[in-house]
Amino acid sequence: MTFQGSLPADRAQSYEEQRASPRFALLLRAAKLVGAEGEYLCIVRDVSETGVRLRLFHSLAAERRLALESAAGERLGIEKVWENGGEAGFRFDVSIDVQRFIAEAGPYPKRPIRxxxxxxxxxxxxxxxxxxxxxxxxxxxxxxxxxxxxxxxxxxxxxxxxxxxxxxxxxxxxxxxxxxxxxxxxxxxxxxxxxxxxxxxxxx
Incomplete structure (x- = not known):
């Protein structure tokens, strides 16, 4: 993972804590990002209790605060930490249940991402x-x-x-x-x- 620029000390420490969390590979898991400027398709590459790495199909430009929505309609608040080479790393607003995330549990039956x-x-x-x-x-x-x-x-x-x-x-x-x-x-x-x-x- 590569940063573009440096982070303040408190955010850098938080990122190091995120990296220390056990990560689970989730190749080709489609999801949706919902931001102030629109909605964007992405693919979850790996996830931990504190953060997630996504494959992007285009730059998110100024979008920093978003929600990550699963195929079952569950939304999780996230903040972009880095973006580079078609991938981006995000920190969850609160720690998540990784197994629930992997199972794509949510309020609705799983369906194709719209x-x-x-x-x-x-x-x-x-x-x-x-x-x-x-x-x-x-x-x-x-x-x-x-x-x-x-x-x-x-x-x-x-x-x-x-x-x-x-x-x-x-x-x-x-x-x-x-x-x-x-x-x-x-x-x-x-x-x-x-x-x-x-x-x-x-x-x-």
Whole structure:
């Protein structure tokens, strides 16, 4: 792990204590970071009671205070200690139960990570295109708000400036909100990069 710059003595001591805690490898465990500027996909590399190391798909820039959300919806407050070479180290606000973290215990059943976004999408049904608001993205689907009424099981195409055309099916509805499942599957990296481009706090 490499620091960018030096830390005050009290924070450096805290970091050394964090490094001394037993760490558990969690390769390819997808999670979500929630910050003041948006939401970001990440991968948990290892974890201890006091901190976690994450693989990033892009720089977090000015984001320092965030929440780490698991696939089961549990959120933990974290503070960025270092960021370098596509990875970053974070300190938990309070010590955690590592086994609970590894088991991805949380308030909801585990499901694919959905990243909140804010963008305009174009929905095409039977040759007619309507503008919709894109609310979230996962590897398998999206959540949209649209004035047009859609039916469960209806087939359509969706695209946005940062999203190529995907064929999709309506899987749930609570008008004007709808859930779509894609016929294609995005990779984690593809989802992370596309969702990053749709964050409301990002300068475009």
């Amino acid at each position: 990243v909140g976004v804010e963008d305009v999408a174009r929905i095409t049904v039977s040759g007619e295109t309507t503008v919709a608001r894109l609310r979230d993205l996962s590897r398998q689907g999206a959540g949209i708000d649209i004035d047009r009424h859609l039916a469960i099981g209806q087939h359509l195409r969706i695209e946005a400036d940062a999203l190529p055309e995907f064929e999709a099916t309506v899987c749930w509805r609570r008008h004007p909100s709808y859930g779509l499942v894609f016929r294609q599957l995005m990779s984690l990296e593809e989802l992370a990069v596309r969702a990053f481009r749709m964050q409301p706090g990002r300068l475009r």
